[in-house]
Amino acid sequence: MIPTLRSYYNHNFTHRKYQDFLTALATEAGEAPAFKVAETPVFIPAALAAKLIQACDQVTDVIVRSDFKELTRNAIPNSMKVPHENDHPHFLVVDFAVCYDEKGELTPKLIELQGFPSLYAFQELMARQFREHFSIPGTVSNFFNGLDKTSYFEMFRELVVGPHQPEEVVLLEVKPHEQKTRIDFYYTQQKLGITPVCITELVQEGKKLYYERDGERIHIKRIYNRLIFDDLQRREETLGRHVNLFHDLDVEWITHPNWFYRISKYTLPFIHSEFVPRSWFLHELPVIPSDLENYVLKPLFSFAGQGVVIDVKQEDIDNIEEPENWILQHKVEYAPAIETPEGPAYCEIRMMYFWPDNTPRPLLVHNLARISKSKMIGVAQGKTQNWTGGSCAFFES
CATH class of the missing domain: 3.40.50.11290 (Rossmann fold)
Structure with missing residues (x-):
């Protein structure tokens, strides 16, 4: 998405470099990834980076509210409550789709969030190997808040x-x-x-x-x-x-298991921002929209995209037996923002946080990206395509 870096990367990409990159991942980790790693990272321009950070701040403003636990008192199924819940999760991830706004400019739209760890170790390894094998310049970074490889793992170790x-x-x-x-x-x-x-x-x-x-x-x-x-x-x-x-x-x-439920799709209806699609608990929906094709149905208690209804119809809503366990969310239209040698691709950016016990707010530290050419990013569907898969992002200052 940074045109100069994208053009340079695509022009200098070779399958030999990509295979050497995958081999380096396997060698250093001790095993090859069991999932598809994309042929490219994502290059985030400064304007989009600023919007992502602003969106994250607005999301975390809700999570650090003094009444957040009361707000999410019904988020945890009774059968899933674990004793000794603490004050906040030690890890937090926030997922955004990269979209176009009404001016045709790139903007993030919140997809999901989790009070749960992500691939915190592997993402550092991936970003570093991308940098080493594809000459990623020092003008962009995969870290935030002044961290580098050493300080990142020092903080990670202290937290865990x-x-x-x-x-x-x-x-x-x-x-x-x-x-x-x-x-x-x-x-x-x-x-x-x-x-x-x-x-x-x-x-x-x-x-x-x-x-x-x-x-x-x-x-x-x-x-x-x-x-x-x-x-x-x-x-x-x-x-x-x-x-x-x-x-x-x-x-x-x-992180304590209860936070997986408190900070999840359940939180979406409470966040109001230009970067967050309108969401409702299905049982609290004031009126069923006449343009259901512009919405998605999401079960509250599922993961990896299971149960999501993309093309919603009236009968889909009518057939739901426990509407309190579903949300209706305004559909997000991904932008074909990544130019690849084999056509444009869509992407999601996951912003990854540490939250030490002695800090009032979580700290943004790293990221994850998913690249796809279909509208169900992150869900295994059919044959794997080139220039898609798990990746990371490099942010322009």
Whole structure:
């Protein structure tokens, strides 16, 4: 989207460079990505960067409200509430579609947000390898707030490991070695020294949790939570015996599971901004719009785009049995903003935050990008296309 950088990148791109880039990712992380990594990063011009940061500030203004927990009191299903919720999530991500405004200028539109970690380790690795293999200039950066590779991982380590020994902290997931995002788990292990552990490997004694590493039973004092409880519930019958994480356990959560629900699609109707499409809880919708083709239906309790209805019809609304668990959101029209050698592509930008306990607001630190040539970005559909996939963005100052 920065014309000079885009033209230079496309002109100098070769498939050999791309394969060398992928090999470098695999070599440094210890395994190749199990998902498609795009052939290009996204170059964000200064004007769009300023709008993204302004939009993020308006989103976080709502999240830091003193009454936010009361506002989201119904966000957590009763069956999903975990004891000992803290004051705020330690990680926050905010997703925007890149669109055109009425003047034809690039602008962000909020898609979704999560009080949950993203690929915090892998995104640094990807951005650095893009820079090394494709001569990304120093005029653009993947970091925010003055961070660099060293200070970024120092802050990441302090947030996740904190005062504990790395072996006392685990990265918790359902079958972590089978997840498509496992490359991030392995690189997190390299950088922070913590072990990816499956919920089936946890052992409970009283309120304490343990796991075994190298033949030694180790007391878990803190969980870096990458487990999505919706996913856990869906896989309950096939997962086998495991610890009940809804019990009163003597363990710290980074981030506490309840924030996955509080900061989610559930939050969208409370955010009012030019960068946020109008959203309503379906059961509070004052009137059904006559132009439903301009809206999308989203289930509150799902992930990875599951259950989203893009082309809404009256019967779709009529057939919903629990309207309080759905939102109707004004449709976002993505801009074909990325010029590639094989035609234009759409993109989403994820703005990634750390939120240490001693700070009043989350701190913007890094980003993630998704590039697609279809209108369901981030959802696996059919044959993988060239110049699409997971990526990162470089921001102009």
